[in-house]
Amino acid sequence: MARIYTTYYLRFATQSEAETKFTEVNYRHTEIFPEEGEQTYYAVKDQIGNIDIIGDIWNDDGVYNEDIETGEITVVTPATKKNGYHVNIILEGALPEALTEFIVEPQNPYRVFA
Secondary structure (H helix, E strand, C coil): CCCCCEEEEEECCHHHHHHHHHHHCCCCCCCEEEEEEEEEEEECCCEEEEEEEEEECCCCCEEEECCCCCCCEEEEECEEEEEEEEEEEECCCCCHHHHHHEECCCCCCCCCCC
16 A cells, blocks of 8 residues: 655744754754764654755845856845745654644745655
8 A cells, every 4th residue: 555645844933943843843853973973853753754954945036247258146136035944844644733833835845855
């Protein structure tokens, strides 16, 4: 029987808010590794799933100028940042209740699971 997975697109106000919520649902882990030392990482351990931390997303509205002679590119107007801190989660089961308020439904997701 084929497994059914659901992708959840989440938007938090800040990275700090995302970290707090992921700690609350036990998706944020800290371990000590022999060569790397203490490392914090995000993982789903209570069911089949994965987490993709995207973070900040920028609009495609920057304006740039290229010097024809040198090829040097200068920023005329920098790109603007989209609201929020973005995370994608794919799960075989349900999303923890504490994360449901952060679900968004983008028309064109910035990044998707293959």
